Structures are given as structure tokens and as C-alpha cells.
Amino acid sequence: xxxxxxxxxxxxxxxxxxxxxxxxxxxxxxxxxxxxxxxxxxxxxxxxxxxxxxxxxxxxxx
Numbered sequence: 465x466x467x468x469x470x471x472x473x474x475x476x477x478x479x480x481x482x483x484x485x486x487x488x489x490x491x492x493x494x495x496x497x498x499x500x501x502x503x504x505x506x507x508x509x510x511x512x513x514x515x516x517x518x519x520x521x522x523x524x525x526x
Contacts, residue, residue, distance in 0.1 A: 465511060465512075465513075466511070466512040466513075467499065467501070467509035467510065467511055467512065468509060468510055468511075468512055468515060469507065469508075469509055470484055470485070470508055470509075470510070473510050473515055476515055476519065477515065477518060477519060484510075485508075488508070493510060493514065497510055497511050497513075497514040498510050498511075498514075
């Protein structure tokens with residue numbers, strides 16, 4: 465399972481990091497799609513599958 469940092473997710477989805485953290489707090493991004501990794505400095509990561517699904521769901525065709 466591949467995971468992406470908040471910064472990488474922000475770059476791929478054009479959502480701000482603050483918006484992504486809000487989505488996590490509200491439960492839009494579920495607990496099975498986001499994890500804390502690291503021992504000393506906990507880093508929030510999101511699964512690549514969730515990011516791909518989000519992009520496909522919100523893609524607009526012009």
C-alpha cells in the first residue's frame with residue numbers, strides 16, 4: 465500500500481493542507497485511509513488509493 469504525505473496530496477489534488485486536515489477532522493477522510501507514521505515526529509499520511517479515487521470523483525471535463 466502506497467502512502468502520500470499531506471504536502472504530496474495537496475500538490476496532486478490542489479487542496480490546501482489546511483483543507484485536508486479539516487477533512488480528516490470531520491471524517492471525510494476515514495481512519496482506514498489516513499495514518500500517523502514515525503516514532504518521534506508523527507507524520508500524517510494518506511493512502512494513494514484514496515487520492516486517486518478523490519481525483520477521479522471530482523474530475524471535471526472541459
